[in-house]
Amino acid sequence: MxxxxxxxxxxxxxxxxxxxxxxxxxxxxxxxxxxxxxxxxxxxxxxxxxxxxxxxxxxxxxxxxxxxxxxxxxxxxxxxxxxxxxxxxxxxxxxxxxxxxxxxxxxxxxxxxxxxxxxxxxxxxxxxxxxxxxxxxQIGDNLFINKKKLLFLCKKKIKNEEGQSFNMKSLSQYKLNTNSKGKVIGISIIFYDEENGTNSGYPQYLALFKWKEIEKFISQKYRNSLLQD
Known part of the structure; x- marks a missing residue:
C-alpha cells in the first residue's frame, strides 16, 4: 500500500x-x-x-x-x-x-x-x-428470555441455511435490524466458529429472525422500548 x-x-x-x-x-x-x-x-x-x-x-x-x-x-x-x-x-x-x-x-x-x-x-x-x-x-443476552429454546432455534437456522454445525453457547452477539424509519423489524444473532479459525479470523454466521419470530423471546423490560418511535 x-x-x-x-x-x-x-x-x-x-x-x-x-x-x-x-x-x-x-x-x-x-x-x-x-x-x-x-x-x-x-x-x-x-x-x-x-x-x-x-x-x-x-x-x-x-x-x-x-x-x-x-x-x-x-x-x-x-x-x-x-x-x-x-x-x-x-x-x-x-x-x-x-x-x-x-x-x-x-x-x-x-x-x-x-x-x-x-x-x-x-x-x-x-x-x-x-x-x-x-x-x-451492558444488556447482552439479558435481552432474551427462554434462552435455551432460542439457542436451539439459532442452531437449527444456521444448520438449515448455512449447512454449518459447531459449538454455540452465547446469545450476547447480535444486531437489531431496522427499516428506513429506524423501526426494529428483526434481530440477527451472530455466532463465531472458533474451532475453525483462519488467518482472517473466525468464520461468522448469523441466525436471522423477523420481529414476529423473535418477539416472544424478548424480555418485557426492553420489548416496548424497542418498538417505540
Whole structure:
C-alpha cells in the first residue's frame, strides 16, 4: 500500500462527526502521499463509563490502558500511528484500526458494532454490544428470555441455511435490524466458529429472525422500548 514513507508529508484532516441520538463517532485521518488512514472513536453523550470499559477491552489496542475521554483516545491513536509511520514500522506492528457502527440508539438503548482490522494482515474481527445508557449497564443476552429454546432455534437456522454445525453457547452477539424509519423489524444473532479459525479470523454466521419470530423471546423490560418511535 505504501511504497516508501521517507520524506513524505503527513497531513491531518479535520475531525468529523457521524451523529445518532445519544452517541457520535469521532473521526480523524492521517494521509501519507496517496494513502489515507481513517481513525475512529466512540463518543457517548452521557457519563456511561461502563460502555467505554467494555468496548475498549474488546481488543488490546493500548495494552489495557482505559480512556474515559474519547477525544484523548482518538489523539492517542493519531500519535501512535504518526510514530509508526515516521519509523517506517506500521506494517510490522500490524496496527489495529477500529471502526464503529451505530445500529440502534433510542430511549437510552444503544446497539453498536465495533470492528478491528489489522494493518498488513488479513485478520479482522467484529464485536457487538447492547447497552442501557440510562442505567450504565451492558444488556447482552439479558435481552432474551427462554434462552435455551432460542439457542436451539439459532442452531437449527444456521444448520438449515448455512449447512454449518459447531459449538454455540452465547446469545450476547447480535444486531437489531431496522427499516428506513429506524423501526426494529428483526434481530440477527451472530455466532463465531472458533474451532475453525483462519488467518482472517473466525468464520461468522448469523441466525436471522423477523420481529414476529423473535418477539416472544424478548424480555418485557426492553420489548416496548424497542418498538417505540
Amino acid at each position: 505504501m511504497k516508501s514513507l521517507t520524506n513524505l508529508a503527513i497531513v491531518f484532516l479535520f475531525s468529523s462527526l457521524s451523529f445518532a441520538q445519544n452517541v457520535s463517532i469521532l473521526k480523524d485521518s492521517i494521509c501519507v502521499s496517496h494513502d489515507c488512514f481513517e481513525l475512529q472513536e466512540l463518543k457517548i453523550n452521557t457519563k456511561n463509563t461502563e460502555a467505554y470499559k467494555k468496548i475498549q477491552k474488546s481488543f488490546d489496542v493500548f495494552n489495557g490502558f482505559l480512556f474515559d475521554i474519547p477525544e484523548k483516545r482518538l489523539q492517542a491513536k493519531k500519535d501512535t500511528l504518526k510514530s509508526l509511520i515516521s519509523k517506517n514500522s506500521l506494517r510490522e506492528s500490524q496496527y489495529g484500526f477500529e471502526k464503529y457502527e451505530i445500529l440502534f440508539d433510542k430511549k437510552g438503548l444503544l446497539n453498536l458494532s465495533m470492528k478491528i482490522q489489522s494493518y498488513g494482515s488479513p485478520w479482522e474481527n467484529t464485536k457487538y454490544y447492547f447497552f442501557d445508557i440510562n442505567n450504565n449497564t
